[in-house]
Amino acid sequence: MHDPSHTNPEPDFAALRERAFNLRWATVAPDVIPLTAACPDLPVARAVTDAIAHYIAKPHLCYGPACGLPAFREAVAQHFAREKSAAVDAARVIATNSAASAIALVARHLLRAGDEVVVQDPVDFLVAESARRAGATLRFWKPDANGRFTLDGLRAAVTPNTRALSVCHPHNPLGTLWSAEEVAEIAGFARERGIALISDEVWSDVLLDGARLASFAGVSPAAWVVYGLSKGYALAGLRIGAVIAPDARAAEEFAAAQGFDHTIEGAATVSQIAATAALDHCGAWRANFLAHCTAQRDRAIAHLRTLDGVRIERAPQATFVLFADISRTGIAEDVLAARIEQHARVRVVPGSPRWFGAGAAGHVRLSLATTRGVLDEALARIERAWPAVTAR
Ligand SMILES: Cc1ncc(COP(=O)(O)O)c(C=O)c1O
Known part of the structure; x- marks a missing residue:
């Protein structure tokens, strides 16, 4: 299964400084390491670049089918059947221009102005933002003392007016994963109450320690x-x-x-070709990537736990982000993040409402999908700078 020639060569950091936007290398000062937006530094699999090269060798970049290339729709369906316990028919799959766009379109499709929607708090901003943009009123599902979103928490958030529940599974930024039983319970509860369910499963390919995910689609x-x-x-x-x-x-x-039928929406054919190659041929690349993410998580936790005022009670079960509790430093998350950048030359994402909701207060998030060398350097810098970062 493992083909080293197709997995994890070293990143080209000069290229990343030109191309990696959205809070990453192209947007920070040259001496700053961005452990920010969740976008891996690692080069994509060779099967992906080969598929793109093969496709564009015939220079016809025409319109594709409105709902996506049949091969892409089938690849997604098979992937869900193989890996996420969901027997999905390809006719249910619509290719979209990103997961971000997909969640916004689904929210717009299902919700009307004033509808009440329950979202987790904290959660990645896109989940709440998509409901807000559809005009919904938000109610918040809070995690329990163990940092888990339980049915009791959901019951407390739902009212007779709740129209939809929008969840992030696995969860960014907490890295939690529901078991198949929990997924069935949440789905059953939504069904009983007549509540529509939206599940953002963009993180479902990044499961650590060999975990399995049961998709809500199944x-x-x-x-x-x-x-x-x-x-x-x-x-x-x-x-x-x-x-x-x-x-x-x-x-x-x-x-x-x-608007898919009117070419207003839709995904680029070349992107679908690349994605199909990834789903069909890059199992070994991803296995390597996940082993790397697991090791990065463990290194980061071991280092960060030695810092005064930092708590990481549970290792994430999924994702390559780490949500560190910094509340015991007594310094607000945005101030602390700014000080980490100032003194350690590392940028992290503050747990501010803009990014994760009010429930993220007292935390910072670090993305770990870089090389071991870059992560080690970032952690060493943070460790050295910690007295200055936390000085009163
Ligand atoms: C929970 C969640 N949903 C959606 C997205 C957006 O993914 P994409 O860039 O594939 O649209 C992200 C990206 O970080 C995310 O964390």
Whole structure:
């Protein structure tokens, strides 16, 4: 399975400084290490670049089918069947220009102004932002004392007016993963209450310690699932994702209502070709990547736990981000993040409402999908600078 020629060569940092935007290398001072937005530094698999090269060798970049190339839709369906316990028919899959766009379109499709939607708090801003943009009123599902989103917490958040539940599974930034039983319970609760369910599963390819994910697509006949390849296959710049609708008819209605039938929406064919190659041929690349992410997580936790005022109670089960509790430093998260950049020349994401909601206060998030060398350097810098960072 493991083919070293196709896995994890060293990144080209000069190229990253030109190309990696969204808070990353191209946007920071030359001496700053950005452990920021969740976009891996690692080069994509050779099968992906080969597939792109093969496709563009015939110089016809025409319109593709409105809902996506059949091969892409089938590859996503097979991937969910193989890895996420969800027997998905390809007719349910619609290719989208990114997971971010997919979640915004699903929210717009399902929600009307004033609808009440429950979202987790904290959670990646896109989940709440997509509901807000659809005009929804938000209610918040808080984690329990163990940092887990439980059914009791959901019950406390839901009201008789709740129209939808929008979840992030696995969870960014906490890195938690629901078991198959928990997924079934949450889906069952939503069904009983007549609540629509949206599950953002863009992180579902980044499972650590050999964990398995049960997709809501396999459990709930009414769930809308969002998927993307920016995390598990490092294809963020290709802006490629998918919506998995509850059934083929719902997929068709969604495509018509959201403008896929009119070329207003849709995904680039070359991105679908790359994504299809990733899903069909890059299992070994991803296995290597996940082993690397697991090792990075363990190194980062071991280092950060030695710092005064930093707590990481649970290792993430998924994602390549680490959400560190810095509340015991007594310094606000945005101030602390600014000081880390000033004194350690490392940028992290503060747990501010802008990025993760009010529930992220007292935390900073670090993205670990870089090389071991860069992570070690960043951690060493933070360690050295910690007295200055936390000085009163
Ligand atoms: C929870 C969540 N949803 C969606 C996205 C957006 O993914 P993409 O860039 O593939 O659209 C991200 C990216 O960080 C994310 O963390």
